[in-house]
Amino acid sequence: MSSREEILHQRTTAYGVRLRPETVTAWSFLLPTLLLLLVLAVYPLGYAFFLSMTDAQVSGPAHFVGLQNFVRLLRTAIFTLTLSNTIWYTLGAVAAKLVLGLVLALVLAQRAPGMRWIRGAVLIPWVVPTSLAMLAWTWMFDSTYSVINWVLMHLGAIAEPIAWLGTPRLARLAVVLVNVWSGLPFFGINFLAGLVTIPQELYEAGTVDGAGPIVRFRHITLPLLRPVLATVLLFSVVMTSSDFATVFVLTKGGPQNTTQILATLAFKLGLATGDLGNAAAISLYLFPILAISTYVQVRLMRRVWQW
Amino acid sequence: MVRSSRRRVAIAYLTAAPFVIFAVFPFIWMLVASLKQDVELYDLAQNPFLVRAGITWEHYHFLFTHTAFPLWLRNSTVVAATTTVVSVVLAVLAAYALARLRFPLAEATTTFVFIVYLVPTTLLFLPLARLMALFHLSNTLWSLIVTYPAFMVPFATWMLTAYFTTIPRDVEESALVDGCTRAGALRHVVLPLARPGIITAALFGFTLAYSEFIYSLTFISTTDLKTVTTGVVVDLIRGDFFYWGSLMGGALVASLPVVVLFSLFLDHYVAGLTAGAVRG
């Protein structure tokens, strides 16, 4: 082993420090990706920052206003409502997906004939386009034709149709429910993938030591799942907090803006009423959430991979 | 022994049932709605679960002959497939460099890619619309093909970097010792070993591209150039009347390509995730 390392080491240092072939190779491999990201992500992001510090409307001159948009937004009712909606929506949906995802993974880890197909079926909601699946949900929550209301009314549980998407609490519940529906498979399958890699011997050893299923879950499964848990959680926080299609198709932010989230409000103000500066500022409020997630994620991976 | 294994299987099915029903119910619902005649669909007195008045294909007929649905389906598939190929190729190169090669600024570069990966598309659509105009790509499928990799590449890179680190270095190093170049080692040694990871990244990427909504909504104006996600949602809703039968049929048919794709590669997908997951 050590002799091979030496050979490799020699090969790479023989060219001198400045033009190590490994460096050249690395940069040439990375160049297309970096160029792409500079043009299509960094530049637009910079432009979004610039817009957010102006009072740009679709028509008329724009002036630099510094952080005024960000400050003023915090004093408007619709924005503070939207901000807290986004936070609660993200927390609620991610927590539900986390708990149910663990259960789902344990369920899917069982051995039974046809389990492959069960796994496949459970994965479907995550695979199909959200905006299209939302249409089915819209129809299921429909004010006149809701199948949920039909069942409840025929069971005698309610006398009058429920306004699922018209009552703040129920509409919020519905939006979270639908997000959980489409995101749960991602959690379940990733946790399953993590579960499969845990060596069976650990469980056997635990059983020998007299540990019950709950103790084994707490002391073997959870700690070993932690890296997967963390990645999936962070990924989901980002995806959920910046979600657009769910709310856009299902509730359009209603009722009374109680399901309005940052992405939909930015879209509405920026595109529909042409308030570009404020719209950019609204969407940039996602940034703190993202920055924290990124920081934690990068640190975590650094520890796991030991760069 | 037989009894206990039967019991185990029964428990497995019983516990899986609620999840399967929860996952699949909306699709069954789409199917039922899309096969009903309008008269029955909009009749409150009817049992919504049954198709009593006979199955009708008129909603599908409408979809395929009176709307641009077939074009939307084609556009989505072409865009998703093209961007998947491009993104996976770029990501393989980048991920290999990040996972395997030692070079100055490696850490900063990795961090940069991950940060970009976490920037949501909802933040970028306005500036990108401007950029597309600059490239004269507005209102063409190319505007999507050019922009989708911006979110697909970072994510595929992230996945593949995780996967590459699970491949033992020894195999590749023997190849290098035998006089292979890095590119050669990547192609002949690493790629075959990384197949499950690449398939997973490609599937994942295809899904992301196929489902994309907001860029397609803002960049594409012409009905014939729409992708299926925006075409169905934006063009099939007519003011204060939703063509529910056709909407449900459209959503169902549009979901099929990804479902078929996943059912073909399901084993690879789970295998790919499993290997990546330990490190991910």
Add this chain to the structure above:
Amino acid sequence: MKITRRGFLKAAGGAGLAVAAGTLRWPHRVAAGPSTTLRLLGHSAFNEDSDKAIAKIGNDFAAQHSAAFAGDFIDQPEVAAKLTAEEQARSGHDIIDLQDNLPTIHKDYLVPLDDVVADISKQFGNFYQVAKDSGYVDGHWLALPWIGNGTLGVYRADYFGQVGEQPPATWDDLLRAAGKLKKAGHPVGLPISQCEDANSILFPLLWSFGASVADAKAKLTLDSPQTRAALSYVRKLFSQMDATVLSWDDSGNNKHMLSGRGSYTINAPSIYLRAHREKMPFAPSVRHTLAPSGPKGRFFYADIHGWGVFKFSPNIDLAKQFLRSMFTEASQKTALTLGSGYDMPVLPHFDQNPPYAPDPNLRLLVGFMRNAHLVAYPAPPSALAEKAYQTYVIPNMFAKAVQGASDKDAIASAVTALTDIGYMK
């Protein structure tokens, strides 16, 4: 499984390449075809034949000018978003659909159409005031008014007969009938939710009680005894409706009526037209009446759709010619016939005997635009009014009130929302 997969991949790959090659030609800046294409962006009208009318006029025009015509019709709420995106991109359609407040919002990008309007006015007279309110911005015509949409009371004559009520002429009539109709299992229904229908019903309701969001100078006037009267009226009416009106989208009241459950709503003629077109069993009982009047009279709410031409369009002159061709006797006849009363003329000249006038249920619409108002009324159209409209400040105020908020709280939250948008107290 392996073979299937491989076979599938090969077949799919082959077919895919062929399709991709066909679909993805790199856009050439010099068009390959001989003709220019005039591209129009419209809203997919509630009445689908409206699109066909525009397409027909467009294709006829294109045939005469060796050009091609391409009309894209998309869901109304997405039109405004699309305009902004195209302006950011400085490319897209040549002719665009501008509703109500949009001409003033997008004024920087619009070609003045004063010459076009002058030609049309010379021939057919002046536009209705409500149409001018929308299209005439800062001394120039930035949008050529095209058609107006209005709302009527839609009721089921049979259900009203069963409870011994006449079609309601006033809000009080409606409230009295609503109680009886709810007991009969056929409640009346007006949307109190974040949708366009709710805006188009609740704004004129406010006006008919003597209330308004702002005065002619866009200064807030919402906090008034008249608004409180409107709130307490809607609270009473809500108790006689299904609670689902809080969740309705624009299709909510259509479904309410077309499912056979509902007895009354306020809407564009789309419910009436659809019931007849689909020959629904109860179609003969679906009738129209004017929307109810309040203590301060009856107020009509209108949406005006006009056509604008983008400054960055490569075909400005052709586009203007096309717009002129939309105001001929023949074009107007096509539009108003296919518009079925859903689309109403914006020029009094064409409103004297429109094609839908023989239908007694649609004759009510003749002259509708003479007294109709835009959402910004009594202020002129503005970005502020559009924001109030798009964020559903007024429907939300009513929704709060019917769900237990006091008049004071409901109004205060609406005033906060309006001042946040930029309205001055």
